[in-house]
Every structure is written in structure tokens, then in C-alpha cells.
Amino acid sequence: MPDTPAADTRRIFAVIDGNSLMHRAFHAVPPTMNAPDGRPTNAIFGFLNMFLKMIDAFHPDGVAVAFDRGKPRVRMEMLPQYKAQRPPMDPDLREQFPMIKKLLGELSVPILEAEGWEGDDILGTLARTGEAAGCDMYLITGDRDMYQLSTEHVKIVGTKKGLSDVQIMTPESVEDLYHGITPELVPDFYGLKGDTSDNIPGVPGIGPKKASALIAQYGSLDEVIAHADEVKGKMGENLRAHIDDALLSRRVATIQTNAPVELDFEHTAFPAYDAAAVSAALGELGINAMQNRFLALIGDDGGAASATAACMELPETIYARAASGEGVARAAARLSAALEAGEWVAAVLDDDREDGALFGLTHTLWVALPDVLLAFEEPDGGVADALPASDGFDFSHGLIAGVLGRLFAAGKVVSPDVKALIHELVPADSAVPALMDALDVDAARIFDTVVAAYLLDSARSSFDDGYIADTYLHAPLPAAAGEDGAAADALPAAARSAALALAALEPLATALDANDAVGVFTQIEMPLVPVLVDMERAGMLVDPARLAAMSDKLSGQIDELADRIRALAGDETFNIGSPMQLSHVLFDVMGLPTKGLKKTQRGYYSTNAKVLEDLARDHEVVRLILEWREKSKIKSTYLDTLGPLAGQYGDRRVHTTYNQTITATGRLSSSNPNLQNIPTRSELGHTVKTAFSAGEGKVFLAVDYSQIELRLLAHLSADEHLVAAFNEGEDFHAETAARVFGVPVSEVTRELRSRAKAVNFGIVYGQQAYGLSQSLDIPMAEAREMIEAYFRAYPGVRTYLDRTVAEAKARGYAETMFGRRRPIPEFKMRNPAQRAFGERTAMNHPMQGSAADIIKIAMARVARRLRDEGFAARMILQVHDELDFECPEDEVERLTAMVREEMEGVVSLRVPLIAEASTGVTWADAK
DSSP: OOOOOOTTSOEEEEEEEHHHHHHHHHHHSOTTOBOTTSOBOHHHHHHHHHHHHHHHHHOOSEEEEEOOOSSOHHHHTTOTTTTTTSOOOOHHHHTHHHHHHHHHHHTTOOEEOOTTOOHHHHHHHHHHHHHHTTEEEEEEESOGGGGGGOBTTEEEEEEEETTTEEEEEOHHHHHHHTTSOOGGGHHHHHHHHOBGGGTBOOOTTOOHHHHHHHHHHHSSHHHHHHTGGGSOHHHHHHHHHTHHHHHHHHHHHSOOSOOSOOOOTTTOOSSOOOHHHHHHHHHHHTOGGGHHHHHHHTTOOTTOSOHHHHTTSOSOEEEEETTTOTTHHHHHHHHHHHHHTTOEEEEEEEEOOOTTOSOOSEEEEEEEETTEEEEEEEETTOOSSOOOOBTTBOOTTOHHHHHHHHHHHHOEEEESOHHHHHHHHSOSSTTSOOSSOGGGSOGGGEEEHHHHHHHHOTTOSOOOHHHHIIIIIOSOOOOOTTSTTOOTTOOOHHHHHHHHHHHHHHHHHHHHHHTTOHHHIIIIIHHHHHHHHHHHHHOEEEOHHHHHHHHHHHHHHHHHHHHHHHHHTTSOOOOTTOHHHHHIIIIIISOOOOTTOOBOTTSSBOOOHHHHHHHHTTOHHHHHHHHHHHHHHHIIIIITTHHHHHHTSTTOEEOOEEESSSOTTSOOEEESSOOSOSOSSSHHHHHHHTTEEOOTTEEEEEEEESSHHHHHHHHHHOOHHHHHHHHHOSOHHHHHHHHHHTOOGGGOOHHHHHHHHHHHHHHHTTOOHHHHHHHHTOOHHHHHHHHHHHHHHOHHHHHHHHHHHHHHHHHTEEEOTTOOEEEOGGGGOSOHHHHHHHHHHHHHHHHHHHHHHHHHHHHHHHHHHHHHTTOOOEEEEEETTEEEEEEEGGGHHHHHHHHHHHHHTSOOOSSOOOEEEEEESBHHHHO
16 A cells, blocks of 8 residues: 555646556456456456456545557667567557547546657656646556656555565665665666566677676666676676667656656546446446446446345344343344245355354344345254244254244245255254255245356356355445444445355346356256255264274275385485475486476476376376375375264265355366265275165166267267168167278277277267377377378268357357356467367367266266155265165165156257166175
């Protein structure tokens, strides 16, 4: 923050280097933002975000923006090669300059530019004229050579990292940064060290440290030159040979203060814009999230802070406390009235548990209604004496249970975590009685705001309250109680979340409709929520004693491997688990080849899995390291943790958590513990699964889709030969091998089939020749020919994939059969590798995303039939294309038929959708 200026004199004026800030914004903000008409807006968004932060920090009385105009003729006349090495401006960035200038015009912010002059010189000119006019000047720029302008009344505001981290440079901080170089000596400093980014030569061999040391010793560049004969060694030789370069470099690096621009500092003010015009301009660009922030600056929200945003400032809070009965009847009456009126009600659970703890001391359910906030509070675990029934609420199992029971039975509930609310009544620990059937929850009467936000932008990794408030309410999230900047009457974070959920309901629903995502939300994701509650409650039976025995056995093997590794490394003592130490031993001590390897940011060669797998072909020590890593990971991730996790629950079972908003594809993920990532093809992973059993008199039943993504490729591409290969052939990979390699099916060898299988799955994932050559360990040319042969065999596939990529590029997203969209920001990135990843994503998402949709639909249907038809079997796990069940032996045949019927009947394709079943006493036996 700047020093507060004297109240009696100087106005504060900010001048922004428009080119500098637009460039930084363009590279700091992902290229996923577009105006409704498709024009890119990421640089504009980043520019405005920094602009508003500058306003908040400095509260300037006036603002202006300077832009470069034309080639930098003024400096090119001094130095023809000035900035000649810089690449052309990205077309997406160039397109945004006229847009930001038009928007600045609507904001009544003066734009200053002059043909042949750079923004630096315009800032320099305004710094001096503004200072002379009695203003405190703040120059917003990313260029360090601007530090030479710093005085008592001119401060340089530099962006250090991205757009969020800034530093304010004064004469004292400039001198401190450059070890004695005062602002007026900055051009001398650049005269010696040059500036490679601008093609300013300086003196070869003299960098920042030597330049500052020379100037500190002699006082200025002129004095350094005068004493050039005293400078010894190569540096002295270079200095004496490049005196003219040093003087020219100083001249080029000197900011001009005589640019042909003028500004009326006395009568230029900020803010001074029209609310309606700014709202319209921001709306035209699709940058609605900032409207309220700009309108608030002129004290006019223009109605933009709509009734939804107003819900975050509820006028009344009613506390209902179980311990005393205080307020319960009043709160219950208000909630009953809302339920009878058919209103949506927001609910969020809060407790005082610390991270990682199972229990806290108090439990509060915050319920937001349009005009009031209700706080239902009770000690953790409920109270001994039940409250009397009130307004149709049954409090026999506690205050919060009574409220939630009524909400799910008769209300419409919106929340950022609906699943957590249901779990309050249907605990994950199956030893604790459930107070309702999770499947009784009506999917049409629940709305999870985080799931909705995820469907609207599945490429994001976080959908917290701040993001939802900014994106869908176009308002900053007010600080909660206990946070920095919170008002005295600020709501607790959970209460704020409830108010926000209610406020965001309508704009989220509108956005789902506008993005054709209502079907995925209402028909796939919301029906799945109660199903996941049931599966999380069912858990999986695990044998802690077997896990411990396996861990002990593996521990000995890990120690033995470590001894062999260290012996092969020449008895070096090092931590095999440390990438830095391992890199040192492999590449410095043992001298393993480093050709083509990249170093990490910390300066050592990477030892990631890909690097080691390539080296393992020729080096036994690397093979042993990979084995050591696998066994160590299995031991720490599963064998040493699953038993204690099960021990936390009364039912002694492992309960995973399913996440609906993690993967961009739409697949579910599993955490705490992650049961989907136990290696399926390794012997070790198989061993871990032997510790999971179905229990006495029961078996594991595993049912998984056979080659579902390939079948979806056949359906979506409609390639007649691919469809025929599925419909006619008993062995699809052999059929493909026959067509690709031009041999009869009867002559397809195991090797040819294996190669065809690799190509089949590689095509689904958009794999190119390099990836196929790596997976099959064959030359690139051979891999390329195999892919070309595949497309000759199935020409409709190439046509479909090309069309899919083209459509995704035009839209900015790929889409599943069911309308699940996946944004692909990589299409707009400058890095060719990232753009190639975007193309692979566009090819794959229709198959992988559709497969995710299909199994989710199947899960909901199977769960309801399990209940409605009285099965004792339970669905306990989903692993991508597979559903696992704990099934009594006498139900296996009936359950298998039902599950296959539902899984195969989700959708009608051009080829059969096949679900294959297998059983076993343990999880390992079943798969």
C-alpha cells in the first residue's frame, strides 16, 4: 500500500502502461475466456482485474492509460536492432487491444499514444508533468527500466509475478535493489549490463552484479569509462572495446520525458463514467463478474446486485439451540412456512472439528430462507433429552436430524454439498443406524451448487464460494467472521455458504439451461447423489491382520532391494526416495546417460517414472529402483493405511468417498482411501485385493463393460467396417489385426493381436505415432504406418475424429452423447504440445465422457432395483467401467442378470453394449 499523501496538497494520479499490462494479463489468465460473439477476452479480464486492484490500493483521483503506437521509431533511430528479436504479437492478444481501448473510453479513462513513441516514454512524460502539477504519480508497469523515474512524488508499481504480486518502488527501494544504484543512475546501469529482452547490447561479460559494483566504485558510467584502464582482466578488455556500445545503450535505456502528449491533471477525474454504459460494455464482452465492482466505485449498483446477491445479507438470524430449547419453535415455524410455500431452502452443516478429526464439540445446521437465516445448533452427537415435536418436525433423534428429515421429506434443498447433508441422516459408518433411506431423496428436489458449477466448467479444479460468488452473482464474497477484513456482524463461513447457495441457485440454473447442461444435471448427476451415499455407507470389508502380514513381508523385500540398489551404486549411502539424491547417484556418480533428459527447476535431472522406465531397459539398478518404488508405494498407500482406516468405524469396514467434481471427463473419483487406483495389472495390486472379502456366505460380484469406449467409437463414427467388426467378430482385436495387417483372422498371431489392441485403444485416446512407438517399443515410422493402416481399414473413424476436433475448436469444448461438455482451453495456448493435447482431448472426450455418463445412469438404475426388488446384495464399489457387489451366494444368478440388464440397457448403440460378470471370494478372485 502507498504512503498516505498529505491531506492538504497533492492529488494522486495513476498512469498505466497499457501494452505491458495487457501482455502480462494475456499470459497470466488462461485463454478460456471469450465474449458471447467468440472474441477472446482473457487479457481484458486480467487487465481489468489488475486495474481494480490498483484502484482499491491507491484510490487515485485520476487515471490514464498509455499505449505504444507503431514501431518504436524514437529508439530505432538510435539503435536499428532495438526489439528486433521479439516475435510477432499473438493474434488473440492483438485482437483485444481495440476492445480494451473501447472499454476504457466507456470508463472515461484517457488513452494517450503518439506515433513512434512507446508507452514507457509517455509514462515518463506524464511522471514529470504530473509531478510539476503537484500530483503524486503512480506508474503501473512491468518494466524495470522505469525505476529511473522514481522520485519522492513518483512511485513505480511493478508486477512481479502474474498479476497478483506487486512491488512499489521508491528511490530508497531502487537503491536497495540495485546495491547503491540510485534512480538517476539506472540508465548508466543498463548502459553497462544491457538488456537482452530489448536487444540493448551493453558491454559483453558485464552482468547486473558487475555493473552495479563498477558504478558503486566510480560513481557513474562516465567515470567508469574514464577509469576503464584500471579495470583488470577480460572485463576491462571488454569495457575498453565497447565504450561506444555502453554510451549508446545508456541513451537507448533512458526514458524520454518529452513525448508529444498532454493531460489536464486538474480536470481529469476517476471515476467519472456512466453506470449503464459500463454495464453494457462489460456485458458485450461477457465480463459480467466485474460489473458490480465498477458500479460500486460510483456508488451505484444500477440494480446489478440483484435480489440473488442481496440474499447474502439476510436481515435476520434466528438461533435454535437444542441444549436449551431456545428459539426452536420459532425457527421451525419459519422453516415450515417456507416448505409449505414450495420455496427452495439452502442448508449447510458446520461443526468445530479440526482438520482430520472425526468429532467436534458442536454441530450447527445453517438454513437460509429468502428473508431469514436459521441456525440449528446442538452438541456433537445430539442431546440426551429429545425436544418435543414442533410444526411437523420429529426431533426424537436430535434437532439437526429432525430438520434435515423434514427438509428431505417435504422440501427442496440447495447446498454446496448435498451428499454431506444426507450423510447426517445416513452415516457412512454402517454400525450407526440410518434415520432414512437415502434413495427416498427425490433427485428433482435437490440442487448441488458445486456440481452445477462443475458441469459448467469441468476444466476447473476448484469451485469454492469465492468462485461461485464472482462468477454467478458478479459480486465479491464478503469476508466471514474471523477472516481478515470481516465486518463486526459478519456471518460465519458456513452461514455465508448457505446464503450464497440460495443466492446462486437461480443464476446457476439459468447457466445450466443456457449451456444445455440441465439434462446431465437432473438426469445423471443429481439422481446419483443418494446412490453414492448408500455406496459410501456400505463400505468394503477388509482383513487388517492380512494387510499387516503382507506389509511385514513387503518390508523385508523393500529392505533387500535397497541393499542391492546401494551395492550396484558403489555402496553409496543415499535416500532412494529422494529424487535429488537419486538423480545425483544415477547421473553424477554412476554416469547413466542424460541425453534428451530435462532438468527440474532445482537443477537436477528428473527421475520420474518415464525417465526410469526408459533407462530400465539397459540398467539393472534402475529396474530395481522401479520395483522398490512400486513396493514402497503399495506398502505406504494401502497396506499400512487401510487397516487403521477401517478401525475408525464401528463396522470395521473401509469407506471411500466418491467425488463428482474432480475429473474433467465426468468419471467419478475415489478418495480417503482411493480404491480406484489400486494397480489392476500388477501382481502386487492383485495381492492387496486379496485382503478384501465379501463376508461369510457371500461373494464378490464384478460386472464391467467390455471395451465400452471402442464400442462408443464404432457407434459415434458409424464406420461400417468397425461396426461390422464388433457385430460379426468374436474377437474384436483379432478382427482389427486382420484388417490392419492384411491377413486372415485365422492367421492373426498373438503379437499382431497385441499390436492391434494397442492401436485400437490408442486411437480412442487420440494417440499419435510417438505415443504408439513408445508403448510398443517400435520405430516411429512403423508406428506411423500402423496408424495410417488403421485409418485405411476404418476410414469413417478418421473422418469422425477430424470432424470432432474441428467442431471442438469452433465451440471451445467437446461433448458426450448425453450433452456433458468439457472445455478445451488448450486450443488457444501457444505451446504446440498443449494444443496437441487439446486435440487428443477432443477426440477422447466423446468416448470416455459418454462411458462415464452411461455407468452413472446404470448405477442409479441398479441401486433402485436392488432396493425395490428386495436384494440383500449391496453395490459397494465403482471403478470406472466396473461395478462391484457384495452378494449372498443364493442371489448371484439373479443379481448378475439384473445388473447386466440395466448396464446393457442404458443406451441403444449400433453395436452391442456388453457387460461381463465374474465372481470370487475376495476382490482379487472376482477380477
